[in-house]
Amino acid sequence: MPAPLRLGLLGCADIAARRTLPALLRTPHLRLAAVAARDTARAAAYADRFGGTPAASYDDLLARPDVDAVYLCLPTLLHARWAERALTAGKHVLVEKPLAASGADARHLFELAEGLGLVLLENFMFLHHGTHRKVTELLASGVLGPLRAVSAAFTIPPRPEGDLRHDPLLGGGALLDNGVYPLRAALRFLGCGLTVTGASLRHSTRLGVDLSGAVLLTAPGGATAQLRFGMEHHYRSWYEIQGGAGTLSVEHVYTTAAGHAPVIRLVTGRDVREIPVAAQDHFEAVLRFFAAAVRDRAAVASRLRLLGEESRRQAALLDETRARAVRVQV
Incomplete structure (x- = not known):
């Protein structure tokens, strides 16, 4: 051993x-x-x-x-x-x-x-959960047809005074804290060729950070991603993938509790299927992957390469979002 x-x-x-x-x-x-x-x-x-x-x-x-x-x-x-x-x-x-x-x-x-x-x-723990593996299998099967759009949201209730998310000197704000989750989902489903075609940030003049926002991205083939994020909302942790032949959606997908058994909702024509996924601690899953990557990078090389490419493009898309965003001061 x-x-x-x-x-x-x-x-x-x-x-x-x-x-x-x-x-x-x-x-x-x-x-x-x-x-x-x-x-x-x-x-x-x-x-x-x-x-x-x-x-x-x-x-x-x-x-x-x-x-x-x-x-x-x-x-x-x-x-x-x-x-x-x-x-x-x-x-x-x-x-x-x-x-x-x-x-x-x-x-x-x-x-x-x-x-x-x-x-x-x-x-990003959710990428290592069994839910995401099952979604990837379904997409690879072609059940949705050609992908046309991704919609995703990660919103949380207001944070207490003094929370680190409210400190601009430490990287506070909704875009960096929870906006990166739906952004990462869009990258995984539509690829690293995504570009920002529009964005809006609701900015607190008192705190000096963005409290919420939305981003529109476009893939080279014309598929789009519409993302919402914020920390002044009812809690939402969700994504939906729409293709030419069907739609797939999952709730509680980014911060899945260890004991929660997610359900993938798949709609094709008039047929509605609910596909259960076993409960899993995705914190343990990402730690196992990290240890495996350190022990034998060659064994997980393709997966590690994809994660790295997505991380680099995600950071570049944060630059694009800030550059293109319409800021509403509140």
């Missing part, structure tokens, strides 16, 4: 404690070796709870020889900087979405990882 991949945690965010680290404890071939946070007491508390050794600083963790890879769970605008430092230190990197806020940063990071022979993976 191979030795476990020794993971270092950079940043003690809430998502790590609630979902990622509990999943790590259930994942073979992975163990938490070290934890670093701005607050050393918080790092020590995480280490007591999940294992590993608290590190004195982020740089101290990256210098440790008993850390093979890093799970980077810092505020958005720190992702690119610390991903670069982790790669330069010789560590494989799993980084929370979005990997980068600009296309130039994403390109640089993937070129750096490739040059150093390291794995760099952006943590």
Whole structure:
């Protein structure tokens, strides 16, 4: 049995404690070796709870020889900087979405990882859930006919005062926080040739961040994607794919609870089918994939390549969205 991949945690965010680290404890071939946070007491508390050794600083963790890879769970605008430092230190990197806020940063990071022979993976859990695999199988079967449109939305209720999503200096705002999910779905279904043909952002002058928005994208063959996102809404986590012969849709698709068994709704003509998918912890699924990629990149090369291409194009589309957006000040 191979030795476990020794993971270092950079940043003690809430998502790590609630979902990622509990999943790590259930994942073979992975163990938490070290934890670093701005607050050393918080790092020590995480280490007591999940294992590993608290590190004195982020740089101290990256210098440790008993850390093979890093799970980077810092505020958005720190992702690119610390991903670069982790790669330069010789560590494989799993980084929370979005990997980068600009296309130039994403390109640089993937070129750096490739040059150093390291794995760099952006943590979009939903792409590793059984739901997405089943949707991919259905699309490959041709049941929808030629794809014509994707509609997708990820919206959440208002966040409390002081939430990091409200801080522009840390990469707050709806586009970077939840807009990237429907954007990533559109890329997966319509390909990396998508371009932004229109966008709108509802911007808070008090907070200095966008609270919600919409994007229209067009694929080379004329298929379109209409995306909605925001953090001042009723909760919605959904996508729909429409083809010439049918329509497919899934609810609760981006932040699927571990115990939730999703249902894919498939409509062709007058026939309506509901296709159940087994419940799965997609945090555990992405950790398993990351460990497998580090252990044997050749075995997952095509999948890893696609994920990297999508991550680079996604970051470039964020640039295009900001450049084309009509901003409504509120």
